[in-house]
Amino acid sequence: MDFSFTEEQNKFRQEVEDFLKEEIKKGYWEPTCDAWVQGFDPGFTKRVAQRGWIGLTWPKSYGGQGRSHIDRLILTEEMLRYGAPAACHWFGDRQVGGAILSFGSEELKKEFLPRIVKGEAYFGLGMSEPGTGSDLASLQTRAVEDGDYYVINGQKTWTSCASFSEYFDIYARTDPEAPRHRGISEFIVDAKSPGVSRIPMIDITGTEAWNDVFFDNVRVHKRYLVGEKNRGFYQVLHQLDYERSGMERLMGNYPLFEGIIQFAKENKLSRNPVIRNKLAQLQIEFEVGHLLIYRVALVMEDGRAPNWESAMSKAYCTEFEKRLACVAMEILGPYGQLKLGSKFVPLRGMALHSYLGSKGYSLQAGTTEILKNILASRRLGLPSS
Amino acid sequence: MKLTLTEEQEMLRKTARDFLADKCSKKFVKQMEESEAGYSRDLWREIAELGWMGLAFPGKYGGGDMSFLDLAVLLEEMGRACLPGPFFSTVVLGGLSILDIGNEEQKQEYLPKLIRGEKIFTLALTEPGYHNYDTSSITVEANRHDDDYIISGTKLFVPDVHIADYLLCVARTNSKSGIGIFLADAKNPRIKYTVLKTTAGDKLCEVVFDQVLVPAASILGRLNQGRSAVQRIMQRAAVGKCCEMVGNIQRVLEMTVDYAKERKQFDRPIGSFQVIQHYCADMATDTDSARLSTYQAAWMLSEGLPCTKEVAVAKAWVGQASQRVFALAHQIHGAIGVTVEHDLHYYTRRAKAAELAFGDADFYREVVAREMGL
Numbered sequence: 121m122d123f124s125f126t127e128e129q130n131k132f133r134q135e136v137e138d139f140l141k142e143e144i145k146k147g148y149w150e151p152t153c154d155a156w157v158q159g160f161d162p163g164f165t166k167r168v169a170q171r172g173w174i175g176l177t178w179p180k181s182y183g184g185q186g187r188s189h190i191d192r193l194i195l196t197e198e199m200l201r202y203g204a205p206a207a208c209h210w211f212g213d214r215q216v217g218g219a220i221l222s223f224g225s226e227e228l229k230k231e232f233l234p235r236i237v238k239g240e241a242y243f244g245l246g247m248s249e250p251g252t253g254s255d256l257a258s259l260q261t262r263a264v265e266d267g268d269y270y271v272i273n274g275q276k277t278w279t280s281c282a283s284f285s286e287y288f289d290i291y292a293r294t295d296p297e298a299p300r301h302r303g304i305s306e307f308i309v310d311a312k313s314p315g316v317s318r319i320p321m322i323d324i325t326g327t328e329a330w331n332d333v334f335f336d337n338v339r340v341h342k343r344y345l346v347g348e349k350n351r352g353f354y355q356v357l358h359q360l361d362y363e364r365s366g367m368e369r370l371m372g373n374y375p376l377f378e379g380i381i382q383f384a385k386e387n388k389l390s391r392n393p394v395i396r397n398k399l400a401q402l403q404i405e406f407e408v409g410h411l412l413i414y415r416v417a418l419v420m421e422d423g424r425a426p427n428w429e430s431a432m433s434k435a436y437c438t439e440f441e442k443r444l445a446c447v448a449m450e451i452l453g454p455y456g457q458l459k460l461g462s463k464f465v466p467l468r469g470m471a472l473h474s475y476l477g478s479k480g481y482s483l484q485a486g487t488t489e490i491l492k493n494i495l496a497s498r499r500l501g502l503p504s505s
Numbered sequence: 506m507k508l509t510l511t512e513e514q515e516m517l518r519k520t521a522r523d524f525l526a527d528k529c530s531k532k533f534v535k536q537m538e539e540s541e542a543g544y545s546r547d548l549w550r551e552i553a554e555l556g557w558m559g560l561a562f563p564g565k566y567g568g569g570d571m572s573f574l575d576l577a578v579l580l581e582e583m584g585r586a587c588l589p590g591p592f593f594s595t596v597v598l599g600g601l602s603i604l605d606i607g608n609e610e611q612k613q614e615y616l617p618k619l620i621r622g623e624k625i626f627t628l629a630l631t632e633p634g635y636h637n638y639d640t641s642s643i644t645v646e647a648n649r650h651d652d653d654y655i656i657s658g659t660k661l662f663v664p665d666v667h668i669a670d671y672l673l674c675v676a677r678t679n680s681k682s683g684i685g686i687f688l689a690d691a692k693n694p695r696i697k698y699t700v701l702k703t704t705a706g707d708k709l710c711e712v713v714f715d716q717v718l719v720p721a722a723s724i725l726g727r728l729n730q731g732r733s734a735v736q737r738i739m740q741r742a743a744v745g746k747c748c749e750m751v752g753n754i755q756r757v758l759e760m761t762v763d764y765a766k767e768r769k770q771f772d773r774p775i776g777s778f779q780v781i782q783h784y785c786a787d788m789a790t791d792t793d794s795a796r797l798s799t800y801q802a803a804w805m806l807s808e809g810l811p812c813t814k815e816v817a818v819a820k821a822w823v824g825q826a827s828q829r830v831f832a833l834a835h836q837i838h839g840a841i842g843v844t845v846e847h848d849l850h851y852y853t854r855r856a857k858a859a860e861l862a863f864g865d866a867d868f869y870r871e872v873v874a875r876e877m878g879l
Contacts, residue, residue: 121574122507123801124808129506190506381877390879397867400874407818411797415508432790489783496782499789500762503777 125194132191136198139171144202151203151375153470154477156196156368157280158327159205162239168206169239174213178221182233189420193367193413200371201378207281212236212243215362216289219306223347223355232287232308246276246290246309246333247356254490256291257300257353261335263292263307270294270307270345272315272338278484282318282331286311290335291352304352308344309335324476361425363485364434365416370409373441373478376470377406380448383467389451398447402440409437428499435491438481445474508797514578521579524555525586531848537589538706542668544590553622558596562604566616573601573741577748577803584752584859587851589707591625591665597745598664598738599626602673606686606726606734615671615688624670627691628738629660629712637662638864640675640684640735645714647676647685652721654678656687656714662862666691666698666710673725674714675735684731688723689714705858740813742863743820744806747799750823751792753856754830758792760849761785761834768839775837784833791826798822814876821869824860831856 125133143149143164152159168174176192178184199206217236220228235241252259261274272292279288288309295303309316315338323329347355371377381399384390390399412433416426448471449456460469482488496502510518528548537543552558561576562568576596583592600619603611603626618624629645636642645658656676666672669691678685689696695717698710726734762785765776775781802819805812831853835842842849864872 121510121800121804123804125506381879385879390874396874396879397870399879400870400877401821403873403877404818404821404870407815408794408798408822411801412794414506415793415797418506418508432786432793435786436790436794489779492783492786493779495786495789496776500782500785502762502765502782502785503774505777505779505782 125190129190129194133194133198136173136195137202140198140202140204143167143204149205152205153203153373153376153474155203155205155207156200156210156372157207158329159203159207160281160284161205162208164205165208165239165242168209169237172237174209174239175217175233175237178217178233178237182221182229183237184233189417190414193417197367197371200367201374203375208242208284209236209239210368211245211281211285211289212241214366215359216243216245216287216308218362219289219346219355219359220308222358223306223351225343227343228308228346242281242284242286244279244282244285244288244311244331244333246279246288248278249275250277254487256356257304259291259293259304261290261292262296263294263305263340265294265342266339268342269339270342272307272309272335272340274335276333276335277321278330279318279333280330280484282333283320283328288316288333289346291356292335294352295350298350301353303350304356305349306346306352306355307340308346309338309340313338313340315339324479325473327477329477329480358425360486361427361430364491365413365420365426365430367413369434369481370406370413370437370440372481373444373470373474376448376467376474377402377444379467379470380444380451384451395451398450402444402447405440405443409433409440412436428495431486431491431494432499434485435482435488435495438478438488441474441481442478445471445478449475508800510578514575517575518578518582520555521557521582522585525582525588529586529588531587531851534587534589534851541700543665543706543708544668549590550622552592553620557592558600558622559620561596562600562616562620566612567620568616572807574800574803574807577744577800577807580745580748581752581755584749584855585756586752587855591627591668593745593749594627594665594669595619595625597741598628599671599673601741602628602686602734602738603688603725605737607688608726611688611725625665625668626671626673627663627665627669628742629663629666629672629674630735630738631660631662633659633661638739638868640732643675643677643684645674645676647674647678647687647719649678649721650718654685654687654719654721654724656689656717656719658714660712660714662701662709663698663712664707664709666696666712667700667708672696672712675731678729678731683729684735685728686725686731686734687719688725689717689719693717703858704854707855707858736813739863740802740816741806743816743869744799744802746859746862747795747819747823748803750827750856750859751796751799753852753859754788754792754795754827757830757834757849757852758785758788761788761837765837781837784837788830788833791830795823795826814873817869817872817876820864821866821873824866824869827856827860 175184176187180186263270263272294305315336317334318331320328321330416429419426455466458465559568560571564570631637647654647656672689672691674687695715697713701709798819802815841847
């Protein structure tokens with residue numbers, strides 16, 4: 121066992137930190153909660169790409185750096201610590217690129233990976249549908265073969281980053297006669313294709329958090345089928361393991377965590393034993409979550425897809441994020457209800473934003489209930505219900 | 506970064522697990538809890554021969570030259586087996602403290618005997634009252650008398666005094682802030698003890714020092730420098746207890762999942778019900794996170810790195826996680842789990858004792874608060 125980082129890893133962390141601090145100093149952006157999924161800043165993405173920090177773990181032959189998953193975790197951890205606006209490239213970097221690498225044709229790899237790496241191809245996801253949430257295999261969007269094309273019809277929902285996505289990675293039914301897990305395929309759809317339309321959905325915080333995405337006779341060339349036809353369900357399970365694997369599940373609201381601790385110190389609230397106790401408990405839970413996520417990175421480093429390990433870390437960490445927001449609201453008392461822009465608003469309204477927004481954390485990318493099902497079956501071998 | 510055990514550690518784990526499965530049945534644990542001595546001399550000799558006492562001590566004292574991290578693996582297995590007896594007192598509280606702060610002469614004198622399993626050690630730290638781990642509240646005094654010291658006062662919750670050969674006693678050496686650690690002959694007739702009736706049957710004692718004369722040469726380390734020594738002793742002890750608890754809850758998780766697979770109601774295994782599955786998933790998360798935080802602290806101690814925060818995180822978290830695991834384990838086992846016919850109670854009682862020892866979650870939350878600069 122070794123819980124330390126190598127000298128190179130520490131140097132890399134410092135390099136990332138210096139870069140981010142410089143960005144803040146230059147006034148390019150300010151640290152925000154949820155910036156990994158709501159901070160759209162093409163300039164930032166471009167500057168990150170110039171450093172070679174997108175697709176960090178991918179092979180050099182596709183423009184990646186061939187670096188370790190620990191390095192990528194260090195990079196994303198620092199971005200989250202500073203609340204950096206990384207939403208443009210986050211999905212491509214975190215999971216779609218990996219899916220193309222694992223399942224895509226050579227042609228697809230060559231077309232997309234170098235562009236994701238350069239910060240020139242932004243991705244959104246098309247998994248859920250109005251009638252399809254946790255039971256993903258029930259999806260109804262259809263893709264019908266027509267010569268060299270598939271014709272796609274249907275509706276996807278809860279698509280993050282959709283309004284600026286240039287491509288969608290979607291799942292559609294290609295064989296309605298087959299058992300439902302065995303008739304789904306994965307496609308990459310150009311968002312500019314005729315028949316693609318989007319309607320924003322406003323979340324409880326007042327933010328445009330998602331879009332409904334509609335596909336009306338959208339023609340997609342067969343070369344944009346990812347992996348094998350009708351194997352999409354198995355591919356999406358793999359992709360979801362990566363979607364759940366990262367530090368954003370623990371540190372998406374880090375600016376609030378740091379902010380509320382500072383606030384308690386400055387206002388001498390931290391002398392109050394009740395508040396000390398609450399903040400210390402949060403810190404303990406944070407450190408524990410951190411270890412669970414580093415374990416996931418080490419599983420990936422061993423060349424395995426993180427499976428129940430990322431289900432565990434994601435389920436645990438989103439509960440931490442919810443408690444963080446609750447504790448912050450309790451400490452701020454009546455000031456907690458003030459919205460950004462109001463007179464007297466503390467911490468730029470971050471506590472309220474997190475309190476409301478965090479209700480969704482244990483729903484997205486697999487509800488906590490689904491994740492616990494995964495733990496029960498895949499980790500513990502309990503019989504199916 | 507690497508979060509898995511080495512091949513050697515896996516081997517140590519397997520050897521320990523097999524040995525304890527053979528020698529430490531629950532029937533044996535029950536006998537030891539009910540017996541006066543609380544341990545078996547034969548088994549004690551055997552584990553000395555296996556090299557367990559000496560595992561984490563340098564070869565020059567007869568030890569195995571392995572690390573605290575290796576010892577952590579062994580302690581986890583002891584927790585898994587509910588091993589009764591004075592191993593923790595002798596090795597973690599006694600031996601490692603002597604190795605840490607004793608002078609060379611003291612190490613030469615005591616460690617080989619300890620490692621050979623000839624002598625039993627323990628530590629008298631806590632006292633009556635409710636500020637158990639705060640050195641500034643220590644009232645037992647050691648007063649200079651010519652070349653000797655005279656120790657007076659009462660210690661409480663001291664393990665294994667009834668069988669100990671040597672007692673490390675933490676005492677106040679002057680009225681202000683000096684704390685010293687003295688190594689006393691536990692058989693001194695002026696040391697009186699009462700074995701308390703504890704839930705784990707683990708022979709915690711009240712110890713009264715009635716003007717006990719000890720030579721100045723029996724001071725471990727430097728006089729009045731005991732405070733930082735006590736902190737390190739506390740850290741090793743807290744992490745050691747975490748290891749035992751991780752062993753406890755790992756075994757309880759396995760027992761509970763097995764039971765959920767076997768026990769049928771409504772014509773199906775209860776483990777097929779989602780609510781039971783989610784309870785088990787929560788237990789697994791608590792168990793894994795307890796292990797990770799424990800081994801992080803053990804690794805840091807092993808490497809000699811400053812780890813006040815990590816130790817505090819581990820002991821606070823493992824204590825809380827263990828409470829949750831036992832609540833769910835009992836719920837899933839149903840009524841059989843609250844009888845003495847089932848093995849679960851051994852774990853429940855011992856884990857509670859370990860949780861209370863060397864600082865609970867409240868205590869360590871305050872440590873974390875200080876480390877955060879609150």
